Amino acid sequence: VTKKRGVILAIDVGGTFIKCALVNLDGSVHYADRLSTDAKAGGGAVVIRVLAAATMLNRAATIESLRPLAVGLAVPGIVDRAAGVVRSAANLGWSQVNIRRAMTEHMRLPVTLAQDVRAGAVAEARIGAGQGISSFLFVPIGTGIALAHVINGYAQAGAHCSAGEIGHLTVTPRGPRCGCGRRGCLEAIASASALARRYRTRTKRDVTAADVVRLAREGDSVAGIVWTDAIAALATALTAAVAVADPARIVIGGGLAEAGEILLAPLTQAMESRLPHYSRPDISRAWLGDMAGCLGSALLALDDLHPTYASRSEPLSHLARLQ
Numbered sequence: 001v002t003k004k005r006g007v008i009l010a011i012d013v014g015g016t017f018i019k020c021a022l023v024n025l026d027g028s029v030h031y032a033d034r035l036s037t038d039a040k041a042g043g044g045a046v047v048i049r050v051l052a053a054a055t056m057l058n059r060a061a062t063i064e065s066l067r068p069l070a071v072g073l074a075v076p077g078i079v080d081r082a083a084g085v086v087r088s089a090a091n092l093g094w095s096q097v098n099i100r101r102a103m104t105e106h107m108r109l110p111v112t113l114a115q116d117v118r119a120g121a122v123a124e125a126r127i128g129a130g131q132g133i134s135s136f137l138f139v140p141i142g143t144g145i146a147l148a149h150v151i152n153g154y155a156q157a158g159a160h161c162s163a164g165e166i167g168h169l170t171v172t173p174r175g176p177r178c179g180c181g182r183r184g185c186l187e188a189i190a191s192a193s194a195l196a197r198r199y200r201t202r203t204k205r206d207v208t209a210a211d212v213v214r215l216a217r218e219g220d221s222v223a224g225i226v227w228t229d230a231i232a233a234l235a236t237a238l239t240a241a242v243a244v245a246d247p248a249r250i251v252i253g254g255g256l257a258e259a260g261e262i263l264l265a266p267l268t269q270a271m272e273s274r275l276p277h278y279s280r281p282d283i284s285r286a287w288l289g290d291m292a293g294c295l296g297s298a299l300l301a302l303d304d305l306h307p308t309y310a311s312r313s314e315p316l317s318h319l320a321r322l323q
């Protein structure tokens, strides 16, 4: 009888989709799927869907004769990893949700909870664009904007589990109104949703952020202004972050990273003009796309299963011993 191969049930809860994956012990993805979060149904309903996602992954593992070892769970917002509690996740309708306990009782498996940005950062650090870099910033830009500062493979959560919440930094004091009620927040100018909204306001044309990027590339003047404002806002916020953290690299992730050079080149230029030459990080694209959160939560779950590997100087393949 051959021993069943172990896998991690990885779940990344977003405001729109719950991404799920069976992650092998070497960090590769065996199977991936997604279900809608249906956040409109309320926080309690979202908890039930997250538990259902784990059940679905467990079933998929069983069908493939794999042995689930643990659940890795990435959640947006203010996540207290040590307590296993999501303090606040506005777009899930969650406040003080003990999701780790609920999942542990539901699955009867060890559960690791992580904040989604920090989970994604850990994945980029170990198997993505931050490999071999001892200090870097991971900055996913999508519906919102946040960052994680990774030092030696780990992202610090801070005193209130809110390190890296740069989305509501004021970058333009008289700027556009933000969802938080204030003006000129980074997120109100440079997030994917802000790009679409700001173009729509000026032209009455219904567009997506990807449309705005394409139009800017084609020389559309309104898209050009919206895009230039976004780059300037990002440069202001990230320059402050660089001054605090002194990273060697900035890894841009999230949907907006798809823009590629039209984002990276002017952002690099804008930041170089604001920073002394000795502190300039290189700026590059994330490697793991929208799988970063799932992969990171799985890697952190593996750390919790086998703490020896947490201070990892060894390659991931050593995790094969867990099998």
Ligand SMILES: [Zn+2]
Residues within 6 Å of the ligand: 167, 168, 178, 179, 180, 181, 182, 185, 187, 188
């Ligand atoms: Zn705001």
